[in-house]
Amino acid sequence: METIRHVDGPGRFSHAALDRVSGYGDTHEVTEGAAEYLCDDRGFFERVQAMDVEFTEVDADDADGxxxxxxxxxxxxxxxxxxxxxxxxxxxxxxxxxxxx
Structure with missing residues (x-):
């Protein structure tokens, strides 16, 4: 399995290999074949190390929206x-x- 991040292409992207519709910045765990297609062939995603994923800290007051x-x-x-x-x-x-x- 590989971790990929949505970086280009349509703002919302759906593919059978993804567990949900993807938006810019979203990360997904996919097979090597899916990563090759989405990163190398389509160019909509980039491979990332699992630890490279950034988390946004949310102020407790804003957590409820x-x-x-x-x-x-x-x-x-x-x-x-x-x-x-x-x-x-x-x-x-x-x-x-x-x-x-």
């Missing part, structure tokens, strides 16, 4: 969580209430 949501999306989540007073809350208050829940 709430900062990226709109007020409407947060309000919907607050409604599902039955948070009282949600209709009068701003984005920061909704995020705080959802994190407390």
């Amino acid at each position: 709430l900062e990226e949501k709109t007020v409407d999306e947060l309000s919907d989540l607050a409604a599902e969580a039955e948070i009282e007073g949600r209709s009068g809350m701003n984005k920061d208050e909704l995020i705080a209430a959802l994190r407390e829940d």
Whole structure:
């Protein structure tokens, strides 16, 4: 098995050898034959050492993805969580209430 990383070609790429649809920067474990095809023939991937894979550190506050949501999306989540007073809350208050829940 070889580790490969998606570096070129279509932004989203699917192939039978991949365990999921691939986006730029995604890594996959594939057979040597699949690595040869995807890296050498197509050029969409590069071979990497398993230890070369970079991890992005996520701030604990951002791990839940709430900062990226709109007020409407947060309000919907607050409604599902039955948070009282949600209709009068701003984005920061909704995020705080959802994190407390």
